[in-house]
Amino acid sequence: MSSAVLGARNLTGCEHRLALDFTERGDAAASDTSPEARRRIEAAQVHRDHVIATLHGFQSDRPSQDAVVVDGERHRDRVEQTRRAVEQRAAWIFQAALPTDVDHGRRGHAEALLRRGDGYLPVIVVNHRVTTLVSGERPADAPPPTLRTSPLWGWHPAVDATRSLRSQRRDVMRLAHLTTMLDDLGWSATDADERVGGLIGLDADCMVVVSLDAALAEYSTEFTRRHAIADGEIATEPRKVGECRSCHWWTRCEAQLADRHDVSLVVGGNQATVLMDAGITTFDQLASYRGDPPADWPAAVPFADAVVSAKCWVDDLPLARRLDRPRLRRADVEVDVDMESYSERGAYMWGTLLTDTTDPSLEVRYRPFVTWDPLPTLDEGRSFAEFWSWMSAERRKARAAGKTFAAYCYSQQAENRWLRGSADRFHGVVPGVPSRAEVDAFIGSKEWVDVFEAVGKNFVCPRGKGLKRIAPIAGFAWRDAEASGEASMEWYSAAVALDGADLDETQRARLLTYNEDDVRATKVLREWISSDDVLELPTVREILTHRGDD
Structure with missing residues (x-):
């Protein structure tokens, strides 16, 4: 039995x-x-x-x-x-x-x-x-x-x-x-x-x-x-995987992995398996590794990045520069964008932060476009239409004044999904909602910049590339100590009394603060990437060249 x-x-x-x-x-x-x-x-x-x-x-x-x-x-x-x-x-x-x-x-x-x-x-x-x-x-x-x-x-x-x-x-x-x-x-x-x-x-x-x-x-x-x-017949041991971020055992497992300098803290699941099969079980071993990658190392992942990440862990370095001077497209008129959605139900908020770099006297203004009708709702189309109309007007105004324009988000995968999804669902139904073709043209233009992608091109990130991992390195701090994507789901549920939850309208202000901090974090991060302060970080070349000098 x-x-x-x-x-x-x-x-x-x-x-x-x-x-x-x-x-x-x-x-x-x-x-x-x-x-x-x-x-x-x-x-x-x-x-x-x-x-x-x-x-x-x-x-x-x-x-x-x-x-x-x-x-x-x-x-x-x-x-x-x-x-x-x-x-x-x-x-x-x-x-x-x-x-x-x-x-x-x-x-x-x-x-x-x-x-x-x-x-x-x-x-x-x-x-x-x-x-x-x-x-x-x-x-x-x-x-x-x-x-x-x-x-x-x-x-x-x-x-x-x-x-x-x-x-x-x-x-x-x-x-x-x-x-x-x-x-x-x-x-x-x-x-x-x-x-x-x-x-x-x-x-x-x-x-x-x-x-x-x-x-x-x-x-x-x-x-x-x-x-x-x-039944306890096969022994297991902790290894960091994507599931860890939501697991109730993570605090315990993380301590064990840190104690033994486990290589899975540095590289992803399959990469960790390849390294362990090759006898590389700690990030210290990986940091000092020389020679060709292990035979089964995935071709899409630069092995040098793994070595540099491990060295960053050993030396407690937050990032390593890939380039002598990191690059990120800048513009005269810049708009930072952050979208808030609830699961698969829809996007209830589009937060924006407008900066005119040609006129320092102009206010850097946060402006949200939001619906507080519980998702899914037709009013989502109304708030999206207002966001799109406002951003399109700012683009036209910049061009008419002979200024360049760029809009920034952090990880466009989420924003693009709801830009396209909103067009698909609401174009022709809600006034002001663009067609899918208009949205795709914007997404494909140079005026839509993914800061997450820029971070990956400019840096090796040993502890992840999430905004809340990277923006603090640039000096940004969120006002709400509990700010996170997961927490915002709870706040939203209460903010609109979703599915019979108790209504707590104070959570609406909390969500607005959270969204504003996300767009301000994106602005702080991208401006830091373009500054001289970023040059204090070591380069990948320096790390790989001098790692034998310990």
């Missing part, structure tokens, strides 16, 4: 976190849930409830015993309701609870079980996008589309050329986990030519048909390993 019982969320992510969660149950940290994690959990539940209500509504013409909604406080009651619905061959079973399989060590639930032939396939609902709409005509030489979708009202899979898949491994593993549980219960659709599951994403406009034939084999191997880790 197994000791650990795994849910689908235990099948992906950090193995060391899994080990700690199962072997350190006495440690209170194991049950900590951060405010950001709680926000994601609550938002996901609201989305699931909405989608389940929609799916159930499509079945309103069926007898109640044919479209069953499982409910109840106790797990055993929900399991019994699910079992009865299966026995009566219900077409849809919503909020299905599967019995915990102690022998195999599995537990799970599905937002829906959908009858197919002599059994059921699982349908799950997730709070992120799982498809992207395909714009324009497909090239003549493009391979034929393979993505299959089904309408929400019934299982009618068909090839869908209008969408492309945004697959996430955790979704596929959850469907494989549930399918395996259904197999063990004898509830799965065994007469089908192909094992499949249904996936409904944030847009909730279709069910994606997920093929599980190959995934079930991968799942079996992964489950066996993960189960052994949870």
Whole structure:
């Protein structure tokens, strides 16, 4: 009999976190849930409830015993309701609870079980996008589309050329986990030519048909390993990965990694694996390394950057200059831009800071364009239109005066996403919203400058390139000690009473302060890059040349 019982969320992510969660149950940290994690959990539940209500509504013409909604406080009651619905061959079973399989060590639930032939396939609902709409005509030489979708009202899979898949491994593993549980219960659709599951994403406009034939084999191997880790049969140790930033064990793991000068503090996950396989386990070893990169080092990542980063860690240096004189495009009229969004729901604020470098007497003015209607809302289009109209007017005014213009953001990936997304959703619907072509022309112009990209071109950044990592090096400090993207989600939820949260309008002022500080941080950072102060940093060449002089 197994000791650990795994849910689908235990099948992906950090193995060391899994080990700690199962072997350190006495440690209170194991049950900590951060405010950001709680926000994601609550938002996901609201989305699931909405989608389940929609799916159930499509079945309103069926007898109640044919479209069953499982409910109840106790797990055993929900399991019994699910079992009865299966026995009566219900077409849809919503909020299905599967019995915990102690022998195999599995537990799970599905937002829906959908009858197919002599059994059921699982349908799950997730709070992120799982498809992207395909714009324009497909090239003549493009391979034929393979993505299959089904309408929400019934299982009618068909090839869908209008969408492309945004697959996430955790979704596929959850469907494989549930399918395996259904197999063990004898509830799965065994007469089908192909094992499949249904996936409904944030847009909730279709069910994606997920093929599980190959995934079930991968799942079996992964489950066996993960189960052994949870049972303490396979030892794990900490390593820094992207998941660490939101993990409740990070403080503990970070201290252990720092104590042993672990190389994963300096380089990314796959790079750390390559270095460790080559016997380079500490950043001291990496800092003193000479010779060719290890054989499997990823070609897209300059190995010299890793060595310089390690040397910066050893010598406690914040940055290293790639160039003797860092370069960043400047203009007569400069606008710093920072957008605030809430998950996938939309962008509720566009903050701006206008500087006319030709006239020091003019006020450097912060101006936000914001909606406080809870997202998603049509008023988002209104605030975006006002932002775009204002910025376009400043561009025209600068040109008419014979001045150059540039707008700056920190990491244009986020801003570009919502610039394009706002145009796609609101052009022709809300007055003043530009077309997608107008937005793309601006994004592709020299007047749109990504300071994050400039930081990467000008510096090796041993502790990351985030604005809150880099701007303090230039001398900037945020006024709110809790300022962060994750915290702003909590503030926004309260500021607009999102999804039934308690309204706290004081959080609106807090968000405005946070946004203003972000645009001012961008301004301070880019001006520092152009100043002589930056020349106090050592260059990459100097670090690599003199590292043997210690």
